Amino acid sequence: MDRSGFVKLAVIALGLVVLSFFVRGISRIVLSVETAELLQAPIAVVGFVLLVYLFVRATLDYVGLWEIENPDA
Numbered sequence: 001m002d003r004s005g006f007v008k009l010a011v012i013a014l015g016l017v018v019l020s021f022f023v024r025g026i027s028r029i030v031l032s033v034e035t036a037e038l039l040q041a042p043i044a045v046v047g048f049v050l051l052v053y054l055f056v057r058a059t060l061d062y063v064g065l066w067e068i069e070n071p072d073a
Helices: 003-030 033-063
Strands: none
Touching: 003 033
């Protein structure tokens, strides 16, 4: 993975987390609170897991164990 791919994944992960809040808010207008939470949960979990993966990957890059390639080098 190069740095541009890392940034793209970070933007996607943050977008998923924000999308989950929109899904929950819009669903609460039409559906019950429990149903809205059930619709939001998978999106939020995928976004959160992706953010955790990116955090671990960045930490391993900082330590020097798993390098994130620089496309300019």
